[in-house]
Amino acid sequence: MNLLYWLEPWEPSPTVVIVMIVTAVLFVRGVRKAKLSFARQVSFWFGLVALYVVLHTRLDYFFEHEFFMHRAQHLVLHHLGPFFIALSYPGAALRAGIPFTWRQRFVQPVLQTRAVRMTLDVLLHPVVAVVLFVGLIYFWLLSPIHFIAMIDWRVYRVMNWSMAIDGLMFWWLVLNPRPAPPARLAPGRRILIVIAAIPPQILLGAFIFFSTHELYPVYSICGRAFTWLSPMRDQQIGGLLLWIPGSMMSVLGALIALRHWIRLSARGRLRNERAGKQDAGARPVAGPSATRTSSAHAQR
Template sequence: MNLLYWLDPWEPSPTVVVAILVAAILFVRGVRHARVSALRQVSFWFGLVALYIALHTRLDYFFEHEFFMHRLQHLVLHHLGPFFIAWSYPGAALRAGIPFRWRQRFIGPAVRTAPVRIALDVVFNPVVAVLLFVGLIYFWLLSPIHFKAMLDWRLYRVMNWSMVIDGLLFWWLVLDPRPAPPARLSPGRRIMMVIAAIPPQIVLGALIFFTPHELYPIYSICGRAFTWISPIRDQQIGGLLLWIPGSMMSVFGALIALRHWMRLSARERLLEERRDTPAERRPAAPARAH
């Protein structure tokens, strides 16, 4: 078996191909007009490739037939891939990659409509963002819901895409390097938000790990990819993946948000610092020509 065998999708999905291609094309076009460092470009491509591998390769067979492999897939879809994409700060490049006429005629007017603004205000609210980030993990791991999702390919894809979209929204909010405004949250609130998401992940991972009976019999019913791993051991490994790596990604996010806070504070770009800075210490406004 060669690399092409593993890149062959287990269940082909035009949606995945189109979404990944559109993001890649926009980024390539945008990099020619926006300033994007080599490190940020590597981060973006790593995240995008990770999402493609987790969604559209032969590995999907194993994701559907082993619980710990399923948790590994969602670790990539909800944490790793979106994390690295958001860490690359690709907003300017992606916007620059959209033809100017499209931005002027379609994208701009659509974003300014009341329904879109309300929806963005809701999903980017820090409380809602944390509840969605943690709540989706809990929801899809409810035993009856998980059973149905692994049997119905349509629900299975909804589950995976919901993790990708929510992961992108959450990490985009947390890893925003700008001061507020224009960022939606101050660096301090970003740190509090990502820290708040850690305990629920630890609790759920520990619950799955220490449960002495099989929580997800769907994998035994449909046949396991690794017959030499017992159902309980499979479940324990899956619980550990949620418990440790999932929580560690949140810790890394908090450290990056803290770094942004320190950088902005050193440059006196925080809104509260600008308010507290005495007038004589503020840079003088340039004189206007008469």
């Protein structure tokens, strides 16, 4: 067996191929105009390739037949891949990769519609973002839900795509290097939301690890990829993957958000932001009466 054997998809998905190709083409087209650093380009490609590997290679067989392999897959889908894509901050490059006429005729009008703006405001609200980030992990690990997801390929793909999309939204909020605005969250709030996501992951990982009975019998029913690994040991390793690496990724995200906060503060960007808000709040006070007073003084 060679590398090409492992790169062959276990279950081919045109959706994965189209999304990956379109994203890659847009990034290649726009990276020259956006002038991304080499480190940011490497981060983007690492994240994108990581997502492709866990979605569309022969490894998918092992993800469907071992619980700890499934947890490794979701660690990449929900944490590692989206983390490195968000860390590269590729928005400018992806926008630049879209033809200008397409942006004017299609992309901007769609993004400016009320429905899209309201949806994004809800999904990217800090409380909703944390609840979704942690809630999706809990939801797909509920034993009855997990059983259905692992035997129905349609639910299985919905599960994987939901984890990847939610991971991209969450880490985009946390790792955004800009002040607010234009970023949605201030640096301090970015740190808070990623820290808030740590305890629930630890609790669920510890619960799975210390459980005295098999929580996910679907792997024993459908057949395990590694017959030498007992069901309980498989479950314990899966719990550890959620407990330790998942939590450590959140800690790393908090440290990077803290670094952005310190950098922005050192450059005076946060002070300028506060001053702008104060000025904006002071303008409405100078209403029509103040305008009339100013005009009277000018006439005198």
